[in-house]
Amino acid sequence: MSGRQQKNVKAIILVYIELKKGSQVNSTALNIRRIQERIAIAAENCGRSAEEITLLAVSKSFPKESIAQAVDSGVRKFGENRVQEAEGKILQFDKSLHLEWHLIGHLQSNKARRAAELFDLIHSMDNAETAGKLDQACKDLGKILPVLLQVKLGGEETKSGADSHNVHELCEAVSNYKNIRIDGLMAIPPFFDNQNDARPYFAQLRELGEKLESEQPGCLGRRHLSMGMSHDFEAAIREGATIVRIGTAIFGARQYDG
Ligand SMILES: *Cc1c(COP(=O)(O)O)cnc(C)c1O
Numbered sequence: 001m002s003g004r005q006q007k008n009v010k011a012i013i014l015v016y017i018e019l020k021k022g023s024q025v026n027s028t029a030l031n032i033r034r035i036q037e038r039i040a041i042a043a044e045n046c047g048r049s050a051e052e053i054t055l056l057a058v059s060k061s062f063p064k065e066s067i068a069q070a071v072d073s074g075v076r077k078f079g080e081n082r083v084q085e086a087e088g089k090i091l092q093f094d095k096s097l098h099l100e101w102h103l104i105g106h107l108q109s110n111k112a113r114r115a116a117e118l119f120d121l122i123h124s125m126d127n128a129e130t131a132g133k134l135d136q137a138c139k140d141l142g143k144i145l146p147v148l149l150q151v152k153l154g155g156e157e158t159k160s161g162a163d164s165h166n167v168h169e170l171c172e173a174v175s176n177y178k179n180i181r182i183d184g185l186m187a188i189p190p191f192f193d194n195q196n197d198a199r200p201y202f203a204q205l206r207e208l209g210e211k212l213e214s215e216q217p218g219c220l221g222r223r224h225l226s227m228g229m230s231h232d233f234e235a236a237i238r239e240g241a242t243i244v245r246i247g248t249a250i251f252g253a254r255q256y257d258g
Contacts, residue, residue: 028069031250032057039244042234053237056102056226058247060085061254064092070250071097079123079245081105083115090118104186104226104245106160113137122147123186123226123245126162128173131180138179146183148226149174151208153187153201161187164208171212171219184224184242185209195232202227202239 032055040050058079059067067078067089077100080086090101100120107115107124112133115122125131125147138145149170152161162170167185174182185208189201205227213220228236230249237244248254
């Protein structure tokens, strides 16, 4: 090959790489940028700092490749709703990436041990029995695992979550465990076409947190409010969300209903 030909081949390869990159300023990367902008605007609109709000990318039903694209865009925190499905993905990422994995789906007590090994935060703590199993598993692992108490707000259709009048008891029970630490509350309000209709639910969770804290200062640790999904996170931010859990708006439509 002549020098000129070599240069041409090199140029073609460079164009090809650019094209590849172009197609990889993929929808995931664009979606993440848009969501980050919307989070910043929502925060600004209610006098909050965007830094107070953590974006949790909900990767349930999506493969390792989708997660890798989000990692390339700077996302480090991922939410999964099933222990077994999550395990297959988590183990494929190098520890040096310092990814954080959050369990957002119901935790069965027989999966507590595996969950303790895999996850950095459990959003869905909703009963004292599973909390006990998780505590024991964390003790064996020599780790202290933060959890959020999942609350079932009035009118919700979700099966999981502690009833709001039982949360005080749950809070007290979980507070007694030494190897898990309560760091706030989580809820999933019903779906509304207009996200403003979800605001009273988000407000209810915030007020519940304030009430628990006033009765027992410090009981909610970092006082996280995990609330807001693709269709309603702006309303959640307005009511004080500190973690928004976004799936569809980042990765697209899911293959199964999770
Ligand atoms: C699936 C799921 C989400 C993400 O929902 P999207 O509407 O796709 O953003 C958030 N939280 C929980 C608990 C979920 O199960």
